[in-house]
Amino acid sequence: MTPKIARFLAEQQPVTPCLVLDVDRVEANFRTLQRALPLARVYYAVKANPARPVLQRLVRLGSRFDAASWEEVSECLDCGARPEAISFGNTIKKASAIRAAFQRGVTLFAFDSVEELEKLAEHAPGARVYCRILVENEGADWPLSRKFGTTIENARALMLRADDMGLDPYGLSFHVGSQQTATRAYEVAIAKVAMLFTDLTEAGVNLRMMNLGGGFPTRYRDPVPEIDQFGDAIMTSMTEHFGNALPEMVIEPGRYIVGDAGLVSAEVVLVSRRDPSDPVRWVYLDIGRFGGFAETEGEAIKYRITTPHDSGPAGPVAIAGPTCDGADIMYDKSNYRLPLALRSGDRVELLSTGAYVTTYASQRFNGFAPLAEHYL
Helix, strand or coil, X not given: CCHHHHHHHHHHCCXXXXXXXXXXXXXXXHHHHHHHCCCEEXXXXXXXXXXXXXXXXXXXXXXXXXXXCHHHHHHHHXXXXXXXXXXECCCCCCHHHHHHHHHCCCCEEXXXXXXXXXXXXXXXXXXXXXXXXXXXXXXXXXXXCCCCCECHHHHHHHHHHHHHCCXXXXXXXXXXXXXXXXXXXXXXXXXXXXXXXXXHHHCCCCCCEEECCXXXXXXXXXXXCCHHHHHHHHHHHHHHHHCCCCXXXXXXXXXXXXXXXXXXXXXXXXXXXXXXXXCCEEEEECCCHHHCCHHXXXXXXXXXXXXXXXCCCEEEEEEECXXXXXXXXXXXXXXXXXXXXXXXXXXXXXXXXXXXXXXXXXXXXXXCCCCEEEEC
């Protein structure tokens, strides 16, 4: 919690549930990442938090943007981003979205299948394209490898075909998974993709870019490596495989940029014991999985929670949301402990929730309105 957020909560007591985000922390995180990887171009992953105050600040800082839809492309443009600073990084795009982005000047597109490549050739002729490679996501709390990426063999054939289809085979990409906690994941992925990069270059393809994706973590309940450790691992590996002939490097941070810049302030709706003999209390908040905490699926992302009673004794709890849905349980296996003094009506804060919470929120499931947003 930054001093600015603490002051806002104390003075304004905003209605819960709400996100409160310090845009100055967004800037600080962006600059820290630039220092850790000064040779990489930062393309902020808009899906992490597409709020206009965030995008406008990043535009002023010279960030580029990784967009997942035409709507995100359009929002970036409306906030002042130049079209050449936008990558349409989703490998699954409607033809109409490709066409709309291309007509507005976006010329950089991702793909991982021949079918997507054919759409790009038809609706964005001459565009720069990069192929996403399937890599291991070991070490990631939120893996992405099942849905995206193709094999090295198929990527080679696709990149050779791209040139024949009138596209510019610009580069290769990978993603080691969101909330990646192992620096080695980047080293392994770089080694794998660099071999293909060299092979295609020797085959006459004019490759110029390596997109290392995102995955840089935010501190939640457990410690994670510092960003400098990721920077050192990435640069050591890139130098090992490319020497002084480094290609253009792209990174797509989202969670790292906005995660710890915000928190969710919530109200305790009920504290109860399902069985009087059970030491585990159930704590129900006025926000849950359907209110934006989708990343608690499988208890993958474990947010830190603070309460007004943190100095007192604590006991085991299960934590759930307010809806009439049995799946609206955030934690019941991750050994959360909250103060014994916690009562209905208390305010609690879920920390480092600046990424993904607002965009995952349902639109009125059970009638509950999406959480309010405050950008400071």
